Amino acid sequence: MKWWQCPPRRYHFELCREFLEGKKKERILSMEMDRLCAFLKKHYLFCNLVGISIFLFFFELGNRGFENKDVSRYAEMSREMIQTGNWMTTGYHDTIYLSKPPMLMWLIAIFSSIGHQVTPFTARIPSALAGLTGVLMTYYFVQRFFHRRTAFIAAVILATTQKYFWHCRIIRTDMIFAVCITLALYFFYLGYKQKQRYYVGFYFSLVITFLTKGPLGILFVMSIIAAFLVCRKDLNAFKRMKWRWGFGLFILPIGIFCLILCVKIGLEPLVATLKREFLTRVNDPISHSEPFYYYFVKIWSDFLPWSLFIPFVVVYAFKRWRDGDELGIFMFCWIVVIFVFLCAAKAKSSRYMLPLYPAISILMARIIDDTLAGKIVKPLWVRLFAYWIIRIMAALAALLLVVCPSYLWNYSWIGVILSLVVFTTGFKMFLSLRQRYKLIHMSLVICIFTIILGWGMFIHGLTRYYENESLGAKLTCTLEKELGGLRAYDIREFHIANSFRDAINLNLNVSVPLIKNIHDLKTFLGTTECHPLCIIEKHTFENVKNTIMDNTLSTLDVHTKEYQVTLVFKRNHQKIY
DSSP states (O other): OOOOGGHHHHHHHHHHHHHHHHHHHHHHHHHHHHHHHHHHHHHHHHHHHHHHHHHHHTTTTTSSSTTTTSSSHHHHHHHHHEEEESSSSEEEEEEESSOOOSSHHHHHHHHHTTTTTTTTTHHHHHHHHHHHHHHHHHHHHHHHOOOOOOOOOHHHHHHSSHHHHHTTSOSSSSHHHHHHHHHHHHHHHHHTOOOOOHHHHHHHHHHHHHHHTTTHHHHHHHHHHHHHHHHHHOOGGGGGOOOHHHHHHHHHHHHHHHHHHHHHHHHHHHOOOOIIIIIIHHHHHOBOOOOOOOHHHHHHHHHHGGGGGHHHHHHHHHHHHHHTTTHHHHHHHOOOOHHHHHHSSSBBBBBGGGGGGGHHHHHHHHHHHHHTTTOSSSSHHHHHHHHHHHHHHHHHHHHHHHHHHHTTTTOHHHHHHHHHHHHHHHHHHHHHHHHHHHHHHHHHHHHHHHHHHHHHHHHHHHHHHHHHHHHHHHHHHHHTTTSOOOGGGGEEESSSHHHHHHHHHHHSSSOEEEEESSHHHHHHHOSSOEEEEEEEEHHHHHHHHHHHOTTEEOOOOOOOOOEEEEEEEEEOOOOOO
């Protein structure tokens, strides 16, 4: 018998082997933890940015209903897309909707297909993810050419800007459209300056841009690139943009999409839609007609709380252009081309400026970072004003941090005491950190922290305010608790506006048929083949109740502060569970 076959020795050998394997696993785990800690230490700004962005864009994202100033039309089209299985031609209340390409509806339908229902959360996920992508790509782009601190400041400014932040949380095409334009310009510049493989991302971004809002985004991108290359006197760069396979990446999916549309609906409606949306809106808009100075006024409120830096961004961008700074010239062309086009177009809306915000944020971050680093900023007075603006914003932020606890506690003694504690703790922390870091650094940190906290409080307050104001949710609850649920009735609508219909259909997750005249309404309510229930707006019901009501019918009002509807149904109907 060998020595390892001896039972006692074999037993001890097994113990030693298990002990050594346990030590090896511990070493591997320790090495992995060390690598994770090293990564977090090296990329702590990026990790902080991810956490900040997720909080800003996803905090209570689905807690507001569809009626609260969102465009529920896109959500309703996505619901119909899932229900009918027709993913190529977008339908809206039994009509073909061609005003916008289907990219947003596709994305909503993809996320909603998991639960087979379009919810406020799944409908807003595409905009939130687009906003997150824009912020993270801004960080990646800027850190390729500047310090990571500059990239972090640029991304945080973009994420906390009022208009950008809000459009990441609503159901519109504008955020996806703006981010795709931004990505196309980022990828172009990276391909122009570094590696040509980035042009793949450039052409892919153009495809998504076209499928989101038509050819306007392509016009923006190519005009900016042309202006930049003219300023740089480098038109030969067009030849280096990999046009051969670039056209394949772009033309093939767009051509297939347009061909399928032409087969399904015909060429004439498609051309008429392009003419109406692309030309008529610019020259002779039906809505959103504003004077030429509209954007000069709106940008101050839309870029809050960083608006005070805007005049210095203009001066700084012009100076960078005069000095021949290549990235400065690119940002200058980016801002000027889009802004001039928007001012020249007669159709105007503040959300159309969203593609400008990344460029403005990058230039603003360069001014702030140069101020933090004590570098010479030309003109010199730009640095001086930037220094004092940061201090003023920090003072206002500190004041808000003291006042907010009292406000949250309804000015009770608990709130006052909490405010005093916050003030004392913050003042001591400020004094201690002032000795270790520069004062201007701490001022910027206070500004960023307060802005993030403020947006979180705003969203929470808005959610609490509207939590009982969702007509669709109240209607669903009433049908379930008071009338026996959806299975108990044959539900129809009478003279309901599209916004009402969208809210009702989305919350009930069915396409409720619409009754268009009084005769059909009386016939429906008088039927004995089913248990009829009709949803009528309150003011419309007051006008027709003498015509339709009889002894067999009952009514039930469902209302919020903004909306009122009346349910008309058979009186003697029993609940069915």
